[in-house]
Amino acid sequence: MKKTICVLATMDTKGAEAGFLAERIAAAGCTPLLLDLGVVGEPGTEPDISRAEVASAGGQELVEILKNPTRQGAVPIMIAGAIKILLERLARGEVQGVVGLGGTQGTPTCTQIMQALPYGLPKVMLSTIASGDTGPLVDIKDITMMFSVGDILGLNSVTRMVLGNAAAAVCGMAQHGISLESAAGNRPLIGMTNLGVLTAGAMHAIDCFHGAGYEVIVFHAVGSGGRAMEQLMKEGVIGAVFDYALGEISDELHGGFRAANPERLTTAGKLGLPQVICPGGTEHIGLMAEKPGLVPEKYKDSISTFHNPIVFVPRLNREEFSAVASEIAKRLQHTKGRAIMMLPLGGTSRYGVEGGELEDAAGDEAFFATLKAELPSTIEVQALDTHAEDPAFVEQAVQNLIGLIEA
CATH class of the missing domain: 3.40.50.12030 (Uncharacterised protein family UPF0261, NC domain)
Structure with missing residues (x-):
């Protein structure tokens, strides 16, 4: 059975990159699931889970957010919605890994979502700020931070290579077959x-x-x-x-x-x-x-x-x-x-x-x-x-x- 990898990104600013990442996930033998964390712009790549679905799951309809869209107001709603959706899918066995794309805005958004997910679920964050202080981003969860080298803004020979590596990393984590189970059987x-x-x-x-x-x-x-x-x-x-x-x-x-x-x-x-x-x-x-x-x-x-x-x-x-x-x-x-x-x-x-x-x-x-x-x-x-x-x-x-x- 193919493993499903959720891609977290703002599809208005990272649409092309998320689309390429999805292609590489598919090429690695997994099924990509694109979740849109954007709010205002039009998606550059069609997501599997729309921003409207995410906002609604977070407690407010997108049309209401767009009446007075601000980062401070919208981001907590989108984070809450993404967490709710992913936890529900995890409970049903529908997601086996998560990978995020982002810079100074997208990285803390994606990693807050990842911090709410259980240990053992593969979590890879491809970020422009991964070479700095990542303590608040990783906190105490098993999040793998990966430096994007260049900005995640447009496809080129470097970003395609880095995105391909991120896809291979999260798919490899999802496919290795080791689960979070005690080797001591029924003993705690x-x-x-x-x-x-x-x-x-x-x-x-x-x-x-x-x-x-x-x-x-x-x-x-x-x-x-x-x-x-x-x-x-x-x-x-x-x-x-x-x-x-x-x-x-x-x-x-x-x-x-x-x-x-x-x-x-x-x-x-x-x-x-x-x-x-x-x-x-x-x-x-x-x-x-x-x-x-x-x-x-x-x-x-x-x-x-x-x-x-x-x-x-x-x-x-x-x-x-x-x-x-x-x-x-x-x-x-x-x-x-x-x-x-x-x-x-x-x-x-x-x-x-x-x-x-x-x-x-x-x-x-x-x-x-x-x-x-x-x-x-x-x-x-x-x-x-x-x-x-x-x-x-x-x-x-x-x-x-x-x-x-x-x-």
């Missing part, structure tokens, strides 16, 4: 967070989970990683959690670059998923140095180290670290059970262990005392007299989570 996929200062422990945890017949997906807890993990929980892909690294909470509270969002650490509890939590990597924050090896003036008198030449890592003082504990406890108030907080009393990362660059036993003691005092009673607390990367600590964490899953 386990989501696990990690930081570089915990990697030895994370690798041991993966081996232990695999040995017990569970599949694990690891997320780098630098803001986007934690948010992606929690989105996969919401979409039903992840069914259990080993939240090994909570540095995103510290950075959000104290201005580091690993900050996630206020929802971080609340999702598993709200969904009732089994979770084992460890405050790994919370004793420090991550900051980008202005120059390699340059300690910021604010932290001249702080305990600190460099994670690499440009990532500066200051230790949180006692009050700051205790504030992180309070914030963790606050976010876990949603958790009504099936949760264990494990406290590595010998250090929350390799930096904080005895003899480590960020060792501060008094600060650790205050942090753990605050957590114990403020965590909800629905969360079991286990304090181990060792550090977070100790194999014995990790093995206990793995056993705890499997016990919660299989209870």
Whole structure:
């Protein structure tokens, strides 16, 4: 059965290019489905899903929009309509990939639509701005950004080549035959967070989970990683959690670059998923140095180290670290059970262990005392007299989570 690839474009300004892209999709053995995101001009290529259909699905008729057409007014309607149409078609198994064309206007429009689509669905964005900061465009979804080289304005030898590559890319993604399914059968996929200062422990945890017949997906807890993990929980892909690294909470509270969002650490509890939590990597924050090896003036008198030449890592003082504990406890108030907080009393990362660059036993003691005092009673607390990367600590964490899953 042929795979259907939806082409997102404004057919008034990108009609010829969208038409050529559709030809290349067909040549690659897939069926193109052209969706028109334009509003004012006449389509240069006849779409399969008209702008009128998109606007209506978005909550307003096109004729009403055209009475006073503005980008600010029209774009949100067209985005909402395209999302509604695509989600309905996805539910019916009628779309297997999406590719968008755009510049400074079309790119954010197309990628907002793509961000609303499920993980695993191929998403390719051919864009004039793909070589810049694409963070807001990709966010936490599996969107492939592709630089168009020239403007997407007229067909020529370069644009035909690039459009052909985009078609081949999205069709290849749709045809490779690997779906988003756990290799562990009926057992839930386990989501696990990690930081570089915990990697030895994370690798041991993966081996232990695999040995017990569970599949694990690891997320780098630098803001986007934690948010992606929690989105996969919401979409039903992840069914259990080993939240090994909570540095995103510290950075959000104290201005580091690993900050996630206020929802971080609340999702598993709200969904009732089994979770084992460890405050790994919370004793420090991550900051980008202005120059390699340059300690910021604010932290001249702080305990600190460099994670690499440009990532500066200051230790949180006692009050700051205790504030992180309070914030963790606050976010876990949603958790009504099936949760264990494990406290590595010998250090929350390799930096904080005895003899480590960020060792501060008094600060650790205050942090753990605050957590114990403020965590909800629905969360079991286990304090181990060792550090977070100790194999014995990790093995206990793995056993705890499997016990919660299989209870």
